[in-house]
Amino acid sequence: xxxxxxxxxxxxxxxxxxxxxxxxxxxxxxxxxxxxxxxxxxxxxxxxxxxxxxxxxxxxxxxxxxxxxxxxxxxxxxxxxxxxxxxxxxxxxxxxxxxxxxxxxxxxxxxxxxxxxxxxxxxxxxxxxxxxxxxxxxxxxxxxxxxxxxxxxxxxxxxxxxxxxxxxxxxxxxxxxxxxxxxxxxxxxxxxxxxxxxxxxxxxxxxxxxxxxxxxxxxxxxxxxxxxxxxxxxxxxxxxxxxxxxxxxxxxxxxxxxxxxxxxxxxxxxxxxxxxxxxxxxxxxxxxxxxxxxxxxxxxxxxxxxxxxxxxxxxxxxxxxxxxxxxxxxxxxxxxxxxxxxxxxxxxxxxxxxxxxxxxxxxxxxxxxxxxxxxxxxxxxxxxxxxxxxxxxxxxxxxxxxxxxxxxxxxxxxxxxxxxxxxxxxxxxxxxxxxxxxxxxxxxxxxxxxxxxxxxxxxxxxxxxxxxxxxxxxxxxxxxxxxxxxxxxxxxxxxxxxxxxxxxxxxxxxxxxxxxxxxxxxxxxxxxxxxxxxxxxxxxxxxxxxxxxxxxxxxxxxxxxxxxxxxxxxxxxxxxxxxxxxxxxxxxxxxxxxxxxxxxxxxxxxxxxxxxxxxxxxxxxxxxxxxxxxxxxxxxxxxxxxxxxxxxxxxxxxxxxxxxxxxxxxxxxxxxxxxxxxxxxxxxxxxxxxxxxxxxxxxxxxxxxxxxxxxxxxxxxxxxxxxxxxxxxxxxxxxxxxxxxxxxxxxxxxxxxxxxxxxxxxxxxxxxxxxxxxxxxxxxxxxxxxxxxxxxxxxxxxxxxxxxxxxxxxxxxxxx
Numbered sequence: 080x081x082x083x084x085x086x087x088x089x090x091x092x093x094x095x096x097x098x099x100x101x102x103x104x105x106x107x108x109x110x111x112x113x114x115x116x117x118x119x120x121x122x123x124x125x126x127x128x129x130x131x132x133x134x135x136x137x138x139x140x141x142x143x144x145x146x147x148x149x150x151x152x153x154x155x156x157x158x159x160x161x162x163x164x165x166x167x168x169x170x171x172x173x174x175x176x177x178x179x180x181x182x183x184x185x186x187x188x189x190x191x192x193x194x195x196x197x198x199x200x201x202x203x204x205x206x207x208x209x210x211x212x213x214x215x216x217x218x219x220x221x222x223x224x225x226x227x228x229x230x231x232x233x234x235x236x237x238x239x240x241x242x243x244x245x246x247x248x249x250x251x252x253x254x255x256x257x258x259x260x261x262x263x264x265x266x267x268x269x270x271x272x273x274x275x276x277x278x279x280x281x282x283x284x285x286x287x288x289x290x291x292x293x294x295x296x297x298x299x300x301x302x303x304x305x306x307x308x309x310x311x312x313x314x315x316x317x318x319x320x321x322x323x324x325x326x327x328x329x330x331x332x333x334x335x336x337x338x339x340x341x342x343x344x345x346x347x348x349x350x351x352x353x354x355x356x357x358x359x360x361x362x363x364x365x366x367x368x369x370x371x372x373x374x375x376x377x378x379x380x381x382x383x384x385x386x387x388x389x390x391x392x393x394x395x396x397x398x399x400x401x402x403x404x405x406x407x408x409x410x411x412x413x414x415x416x417x418x419x420x421x422x423x424x425x426x427x428x429x430x431x432x433x434x435x436x437x438x439x440x441x442x443x444x445x446x447x448x449x450x451x452x453x454x455x456x457x458x459x460x461x462x463x464x465x466x467x468x469x470x471x472x473x474x475x476x477x478x479x480x481x482x483x484x485x486x487x488x489x490x491x492x493x494x495x496x497x498x499x500x501x502x503x504x505x506x507x508x509x510x511x512x513x514x515x516x517x518x519x520x521x522x523x524x525x526x527x528x529x530x531x532x533x534x535x536x537x538x539x540x541x542x543x544x545x546x547x548x549x550x551x552x553x554x555x556x557x558x559x560x561x562x563x564x565x566x567x568x569x570x571x572x573x574x575x576x577x578x579x580x581x582x583x584x585x586x587x588x589x590x591x592x593x594x595x596x597x598x599x600x601x602x603x604x605x606x607x608x609x610x611x612x613x614x615x616x617x618x619x620x621x622x623x624x625x626x627x628x629x630x631x632x633x634x635x636x637x638x639x640x641x642x643x644x645x646x647x648x649x650x651x652x653x654x655x656x657x658x659x660x661x662x663x664x665x666x667x668x669x670x671x672x673x674x675x676x677x678x679x680x681x682x683x684x685x686x687x688x689x690x691x692x693x694x695x696x697x698x699x700x701x702x703x704x705x706x707x708x709x710x711x712x713x714x715x716x717x718x719x720x721x722x723x724x725x726x727x728x729x730x731x732x733x734x735x736x737x738x739x740x741x742x743x744x745x746x747x748x749x750x751x752x753x754x755x756x757x758x759x760x761x762x763x764x765x766x767x768x769x770x771x772x773x774x775x776x777x778x779x780x781x782x783x784x785x786x787x788x789x790x791x792x793x794x795x796x797x798x799x800x801x802x803x804x805x806x807x808x809x810x811x812x813x814x815x816x817x818x819x820x821x822x823x824x825x826x827x828x829x830x831x832x833x834x835x836x837x838x839x840x841x842x843x844x845x846x847x848x849x850x851x852x853x854x855x856x857x858x859x860x861x862x863x864x865x866x867x868x869x870x871x872x873x874x875x876x877x878x879x880x881x882x883x884x885x886x887x888x889x890x891x892x893x894x895x
Contacts, residue, residue, distance in 0.1 A: 081323040082256055084237040086341075090257035090269050100237045103260070107241065110263050111549055112250060116240040120322075121229040123181060123207065129231050130156075130173035130200075131224045135166055140192040149173055149200070152225030159196035164214030170222045171215050172201045181207035208232070233318045246536040248445035252343030255533070262514040262550060273457045276471040280305055286351070286415055288476045291362040295385045296397065297483060298420040299361055300452050302460055302475035303351060305413045307331060307467040316466060325438075331407045331414060334462045336438075344418060344447055344455030345439035347395060351413040353405045356390030359415065361397065368393055371403045372435070384429045385421065398426035398443035399435050414469070418456035420449040420483075431630060448533035449483050485530055488540055492524040495544035501556055503547060511550040512543065573689065576789050577667050580691065583725050587718050589663040589693060594646035596669060600625055600638035605771065606645040608741035616738055617750055618757030618784050619690075626671050626685055639671035643692025644742070644780050648764075651694050652772045660776055661697030667785070689785040691759075693718070696778035711779045712747045712763050719751065719761065719781065727794040728753050732822040736760065742768050743780070751783060758787030806837070806864040809879045813892040814854050817846070821857055824886055828859060831885030835870070835878050838862035856895060 084100065087093060096103050104114040130149045138144035138159060147158045147165075151173060158173070165171060175198045178186040184205075188197050203209035203216050206228075222231060229235040241256070249255045254270065261268045282303045290299050311317075312333040320327055325336050335346040351357070364380035370393045371377050378396065380386065387395035394405040398421040407414060426443040430436060456475060463469040496503045508526060509519045516531035530537035537543060548556070581591055607621060621641055631637040640646060643666050654662055669687050695715050716733060723731050731753040739745040740760060748762025761781040769778060813824060821841040828839050843858035850856050861882065863875050886892060 080241050080243055080251060082239045082241055082253060083319065083322045084239070085235075086253045086319060086322075087257050087260070089271075090254055091260050091264075091266055092269075093260075100239070104239065106260070106263055107239070107256075109553065110259065111244070112247065112256075112259065113242040114239050115242050118238040118240070120238065121227070121235040123179070124227070124229040124234060126175045126178035126186070127180075127201065127206070127228045128173055128175065129218060129222050129224055129226045129228055130171055132165055132167055132169045132171055132200075138192060138194060140194065144192065146194060147200070149198070150224060151175075156197040157195060158198055158200055159191040159194055160200045160215065162200065162202070162214040165200070165217065170218040170220060170224065172206065172218065172228050174199045174201050174205075180205055208234070233315070236322055238322060245445055248442065248447065248535065249343070249533040251442050251445065252339070252341060254342050258516070258533075262516075265514060273454070273461050276302075276457070276460060276473055276475075278305070278471045278473045280470065280472045282415075282472040282475050285357060285472065286354070286476070287356075287358045288478060289358070289360045289362075290478045291360065292385060293478075293480055295422050295425040296361045296419060297422065297481065298449050298452050298477070298479040300418045300456050300475060300477040300479075301359065301415055302456055303413065303415050303472045304460055304463050304467075304469035305472065307412065307414055307463060307469035309407060309409050309411050309467065313466055329407065329409070330466045331411070331463065334459055334466060335416070337462065338455050338459045339438060339442070342451055342455045342458065343442060344451050345398070345442055346455060346459055347401050347417045347439075348407050349394060349401070349405045349415045349417065350407050350411045351415045352411070354389045354394065354415060355392070358390045359417075360388040360390075361419075362386065362388060364393065370394075370396065372396065372400045373403055373406055374400065374435075375403065376433075376435070378433055381432075383432070385425050387417070396429060396433070396435070397421050399430055399433070399440045400437055414463075416456060416459055416463070418452045418459070420447060420452055428630065431632065434633070446535045448531075449479075450532040452479075453477055483532070485532060488528045488530070488537070488543060490526045490528055490540045490543050492526065495540065495547070498541065499544055499548050499556070500559065501548075503544075507551075508547050511547050514550060515546060517543075573785075573789070576792055577689070577785070579793070580785075580788075581665075581667060583722060584665050584693075587721055589665045589695075589718065592647060592650050592664045592666045594650070594666060594668070595636065596671070597628060597631070597636045597639050598645055598649075599635045600627065602635075602649075603638060603641060603645050606648055606742055606768065607642055616736065616757060617740070617760045618787055619759060619782060620672065620686075620688065624673065626673050641670055641672055642782060643668060643670065643690050644694070644782055647692050647694045647780070648768075648772060651696050651778060652774055655696070655774050655776060661699045663693075663695050665691065665693045667691050691781070691783040691785055691788065693781040694764075694778060696774070697776040710747075710763075711777050712761075715761055715779045715781055723751075723753060726788065726792065727796065730754055732826075733761070734820065734822070736762070741765070751781075753787065754790075756787060759783030802864055802866055804865060804867075804869045806862050807870055807875045808860060808862055809875065810858060810860050811879070811883055812843075812856055812858040812895040813886070814850065814895055815857055815890070815892040817853060817855050819890065819892070821859075824857060824890060824892065825859065827886040827889050828861060828882045831882035832861060832863070832878050833881075835863045835865060835874075836861050836882065837864045 100117050104117055107114050128151050130151045132147050133150050133155065134148040136146045138146050143161060145160050147160055149156045149158050174180060174186045176186055176188050186199055188195060200215045202214060203212040243250050250259055258268055285303050288301065290296055309329050309331055312327050312330040316333050316337060317327040320333055320336055323340055327333055331348050335348055339345050364382055364384040364386045366382040368380045369377060385397040386393040387397055393402065395401040421443050423444050423446045426440050430440040430444065460471040464471050492503045492505060492508055505523050505526065512519050512528055515534065518529040520527045528543055537546065585591065603625060625641050626639040628637055647664055647666055650664055669689050671685055671687050674684050674686060695711050733749045734752055735749050739748060742765055743762035744765055748760065750757050751759045751761060759782050762779060764778045764780050825839050825841060829836055839859060839861050841857055842860050845856040861879065863870060863878060883894060
């Protein structure tokens with residue numbers, strides 16, 4: 080939020096700090112309000128002054144240039160000028176040598192066509208205050224010659240860009256920030272007196288008010304202002320709003336915006352002639368009602384919104400935006416100014432529901448001061464009488480049937496001191512809390528505190544303790560090393576295992592991704608298809624209907640994820656679109672679903688499961704890296720084998736899926752079967768899915784249940800001594816049906832060889848010349864070892880023959 084130093088100075092004496100904005104910035108930052116930037120408007124107009132053209136003559140060497148004598152009060156300067164719209168006696172703007180104009184254009188003494196020019200007469204465009212201009216800027220005759228132009232044009236302000244935390248809604252205004260500086264500096268706050276309205280008309284006779292929902296609108300006030308003259312705002316009002324980033328519209332709307340930036344209270348002005356029946360009603364919307372907002376958006380209500388209506392239709396969405404039909408225009412004569420307190424949650428819900436954000440909703444969502452409602456209303460009416468010559472009605476509506484009362488907070492300073500690490504004296508605590516507007520009673524170590532209405536963040540004794548420390552200064556806390564009297568709490572097993580899994584995958588060359596747990600339900604269905612129910616073969620659960628959010632940030636984040644893969648596929652598609660044609664990503668996180676069993680009564684309970692997802696895509700095409708030609712599905716299989724080996728799983732295999740996943744290639748996918756159960760699936764992503772995602776490279780995916788992977792973890796590594804006796808290797812090649820898995824042959828070989836076979840690996844697969852079309856050749860290497868003795872050839876040959884014969888008889892393969 081932008082804050083003007085000149086505006087602040089109206090409410091607090093800052094003369095000693097006016098030339099030291101950095102100190103103000105440091106003070107606010109130390110107090111918990113981070114200053115993200117400081118803009119000194121006058122710095123860009125340094126050495127730019129108001130000047131008078133004394134003489135204008137033709138340039139002796141150029142027909143299109145003039146030679147002027149220009150006075151800045153004490154000195155006369157010779158200026159060469161190319162503009163045509165000036166004459167002797169005009170008041171203009173002169174940039175003297177040393178000035179740096181927008182665009183980093185430095186003014187120097189220079190010769191133009193042989194004549195020295197000691198500066199430049201400037202246009203609005205050159206000064207950066209207009210997008211286009213013709214000729215130099217001519218000022219009124221009353222402009223003081225010699226005065227810095229920044230001061231004359233009210234461009235000598237210092238602007239602070241402040242990051243206001245959500246709990247400090249009281250600082251979303253100049254008065255609120257001035258109040259904050261007063262508490263930090265121990266100074267008094269000054270606010271102009273608002274004179275009582277002395278109009279002849281009565282608001283209560285002109286406008287009827289009905290508030291039907293006092294729970295969501297505890298306080299609603301309004302006052303009529305008659306015979307306003309809508310038109311441009313005076314220069315001071317325009318400059319004030321432009322300084323804080325608001326655009327001037329007309330004097331009536333500008334006043335409501337000015338008061339909002341001054342006091343933090345959003346206001347709205349209705350054209351009274353357009354309020355049907357002169358009846359203002361605050362009520363819930365009716366399903367199907369519509370309204371065209373000021374930004375031309377047509378809104379359709381569902382019955383949950385709080386709206387401001389007249390006798391026939393909605394004329395404003397409470398706390399968010401008014402309607403175009405009831406807005407102030409150039410022809411408006413009479414207005415009704417609204418000032419209200421809406422509870423934060425109803426404005427926040429409405430704003431999100433319709434995707435509408437405004438300066439008003441920003442403040443209402445964080446909570447405003449209900450005691451400021453009438454003050455802001457009177458302030459706006461005072462300004463309307465000044466800048467729009469309006470006749471303010473003598474009375475006003477103020478519907479406040481149940482005034483909000485803040486509960487008093489009991490604070491034990493001994494307890495607070497123990498939490499803060501420093502002793503707090505009762506007298507000091509009372510003095511500091513009174514500086515922020517608290518009503519404090521009691522003495523000693525026990526105080527009773529009533530926070531002001533504008534400090535909605537002060538709700539607990541701990542909040543008051545933080546406030547005491549903030550005002551005392553965080554830098555005053557002595558640095559002490561806390562005593563450690565207990566052993567640190569050990570990490571949760573799940574956390575430790577997930578960290579280890581992350582480290583192991585990164586060591587295998589896979590980068591970690593972190594995605595939100597919610598996503599678009601439409602995109603999720605696009606990826607997963609209609610997979611539903613528990614897939615025992617996969618070891619995973621997929622549900623057709625996800626858990627939907629009641630108040631999503633937007634429709635792209637409206638459901639909890641059923642799988643890790645959709646989020647990773649978004650990452651994949653994003654990388655490919657931006658030219659990264661190869662990569663490896665993994666994510667560890669939870670998935671969610673709602674139970675849908677018929678035996679469940681009442682609300683459906685939700686289930687959650689931790690999973691691992693991996694995606695690989697593309698081929699690294701760097702000039703110094705040769706393509707291996709290995710299909711990606713084998714690469715992901717290799718990564719999984721390395722991972723499962725690192726985790727000490729004694730037996731695992733990869734089997735083809737009997738029930739293919741719709742998002743995987745039916746011929747290039749399988750399940751991961753480890754230690755007697757399925758723990759996940761892997762495979763090439765379906766070409767149709769990749770085409771829908773506009774991905775033009777091959778990609779593979781993996782999803783594993785961490786419950787299955789983490790079973791029996793962490794496992795202690797067991798060490799064995801190196802064998803004393805040599806091992807013997809035997810190779811064998813089989814002709815097998817194409818559909819037969821190498822794992823099945825390996826299983827039979829190990830079973831037939833018994834304890835003497837310590838290793839069996841498939842090291843070659845061949846299809847082609849010399850091999851029947853429906854067959855494939857699979858070559859295996861077996862390693863035999865007896866830890867008690869050296870094996871003889873006869874023993875090895877007999878064992879090897881038994882293993883080979885068993886595979887041939889059980890699987891119908893033949894030895895090549």
